[in-house]
Amino acid sequence: MTPERLERINxxxxxxxxxxxVCMEGLHKSHNLAAVVRTCDAIGISDVxxxxxxxxxxxxxxSAAGSQNWIDxxxxxxxxDAIAALKAQGxxxxxxxxxxxxxxxxxxxxxxxxxxxxxxEKFGTSEEALELxxxxxxxxxxxxxxxxxxxxxxxxxxxxxxxxxxxxGMYDQPRLSNERRQRTLFEGGHP
Amino acid sequence: MTPERLERINxxxxxxxxxxxVCMEGLHKSHNLAAVVRTCDAIGISDVxxxxxxxxxxxxxxSAAGSQNWIDxxxxxxxxDAIAALKAQGxxxxxxxxxxxxxxxxxxxxxxxxxxxxxxEKFGTSEEALELxxxxxxxxxxxxxxxxxxxxxxxxxxxxxxxxxxxxGMYDQPRLSNERRQRTLFEGGHP
Ligand SMILES: C[S@@+](CC[C@H](N)C(=O)[O-])C[C@H]1O[C@@H](n2cnc3c(N)ncnc32)[C@H](O)[C@@H]1O
Ligand SMILES: C[S@@+](CC[C@H](N)C(=O)[O-])C[C@H]1O[C@@H](n2cnc3c(N)ncnc32)[C@H](O)[C@@H]1O
Numbered sequence: 001m002t003p004e005r006l007e008r009i010n011x012x013x014x015x016x017x018x019x020x021x022v023c024m025e026g027l028h029k030s031h032n033l034a035a036v037v038r039t040c041d042a043i044g045i046s047d048v049x050x051x052x053x054x055x056x057x058x059x060x061x062x063s064a065a066g067s068q069n070w071i072d073x074x075x076x077x078x079x080x081d082a083i084a085a086l087k088a089q090g091x092x093x094x095x096x097x098x099x100x101x102x103x104x105x106x107x108x109x110x111x112x113x114x115x116x117x118x119x120x121e122k123f124g125t126s127e128e129a130l131e132l133x134x135x136x137x138x139x140x141x142x143x144x145x146x147x148x149x150x151x152x153x154x155x156x157x158x159x160x161x162x163x164x165x166x167x168x169g170m171y172d173q174p175r176l177s178n179e180r181r182q183r184t185l186f187e188g189g190h191p
Numbered sequence: 192m193t194p195e196r197l198e199r200i201n202x203x204x205x206x207x208x209x210x211x212x213v214c215m216e217g218l219h220k221s222h223n224l225a226a227v228v229r230t231c232d233a234i235g236i237s238d239v240x241x242x243x244x245x246x247x248x249x250x251x252x253x254s255a256a257g258s259q260n261w262i263d264x265x266x267x268x269x270x271x272d273a274i275a276a277l278k279a280q281g282x283x284x285x286x287x288x289x290x291x292x293x294x295x296x297x298x299x300x301x302x303x304x305x306x307x308x309x310x311x312e313k314f315g316t317s318e319e320a321l322e323l324x325x326x327x328x329x330x331x332x333x334x335x336x337x338x339x340x341x342x343x344x345x346x347x348x349x350x351x352x353x354x355x356x357x358x359x360g361m362y363d364q365p366r367l368s369n370e371r372r373q374r375t376l377f378e379g380g381h382p
Contacts, residue, residue: 008335009335012333012334012335015333015334029222031220031222034340035340035342035343038336038339038340038343039339039340039343040334041334041335041336042330042332042333042334042336042339043332043333043334044333044334070334070335106354139233139350140353140357141233141234142203142206142233142234142235142362143203143206143231143232143233143234143235143261144199144200144203144232144261145229145232145233148229148230148233148346149225149226149229149230149342151226151340151342151343152226152229152230152342152343152346155339155343155346155347156346156347156350159330159347159350162331163297166331171333
């Protein structure tokens with residue numbers, strides 16, 4: 001690796017937010033998966049979680065998500081397992097959903113360790129996710145369409161999180177553990 | 192039309208923001224066009240502008256954008272014509288671009304009449320658009336990817352505009368002219 005490339009990667013790792021993540025529940029359109037992971041990278045997310053409803057989806061979706069070398073994708077077959085893992089890391093679990101009990105997404109404190117669950121393109125989030133999450137959040141809409149594209153919804157919430165974290169100085173100091181940094185450098189340097 | 196449907200449409204028209212718009216320059220992936228128009232509808236945009244580089248693109252793209260009955264799409268063949276039309280309406284013209292001279296998108300006052308230019312998936316915005324626009328805006332990124340998906344970039348900027356306009360009370364009073372409301376009701380009611 002050239003010194004320039006190493007510096008570029010270290011600068012990126014200095015901004016990573018290990019305590020902010022996204023969990024994609026059953027997403028199946030590869031352009032949506034790719035757009036979600038791309039936005040995650042852009043705001044400094046290091047880990048993404050994915051629940052796959054079938055083996056086939058995992059393979060197809062995994063390759064779209066895996067186009068991003070620098071993000072770790074954690075795979076599950078059950079929503080409950082994903083949410084348990086996120087809660088075990090001390091995360092508040094938010095589910096994006098168009099329910100009446102959902103709060104406006106701007107009302108959340110995203111400087112806390114946070115996981116955001118995204119629902120499937122057609123069917124939305126599962127009953128299980130809605131039950132197990134700590135909070136439902138909604139992005140206000142005033143038009144005729146019923147919902148936003150899932151990668152759009154993800155990005156709108158993530159850039160609100162980015163805004164709050166930038167204001168709180170959370171991008172000013174490296175936040176990744178040293179072990180994780182070394183592992184990422186090692187794995188990313190050997191493609 | 193049932194009274195319920197008429198009321199639903201009038202409620203939507205009460206929130207429309209005729210002085211906020213998007214101009215898509217040469218976009219060609221139909222899922223991106225569809226996602227842009229869907230977000231526009233969701234935040235209350237009534238008019239969208241599109242510059243097409245070829246007749247063929249116009250037909251293909253037009254049908255994706257036109258899936259949304261309630262938004263007027265204005266078509267152009269030249270970027271200069273689109274920008275002249277927007278400026279003639281008293282709009283500040285912002286171009287989304289990754290240039291060094293671009294300001295952070297959150298620094299803009301979106302309560303002013305505003306048009307946001309989006310660039311093509313692969314090649315970005317044209318030199319012409321960069322020259323003729325009043326301001327370049329950028330969405331900060333701290334990862335390894337070079338850019339965001341175009342419909343994602345559009346939505347992040349539009350929801351910042353929505354936030355500012357909601358705070359300024361711009362969704363509390365109808366803002367569409369009566370002629371425009373009547374025309375939309377007439378056209379939308381006869382699919
Ligand atoms: C196309 S939507 C699913 C629509 C589905 N028919 C439903 O009612 O849930 C796909 C996903 O995008 C996210 N989403 C879309 N619009 C949203 C909004 N306005 N607020 C919060 N999340 C949204 C949610 O994660 C949702 O599960
Ligand atoms: C995929 S990008 C184009 C990338 C192209 N290679 C370039 O350098 O402009 C497509 C469009 O999305 C918008 N875009 C993507 N990321 C952006 C960002 N971080 N800030 C502002 N606009 C962005 C711009 O409108 C851009 O023209």
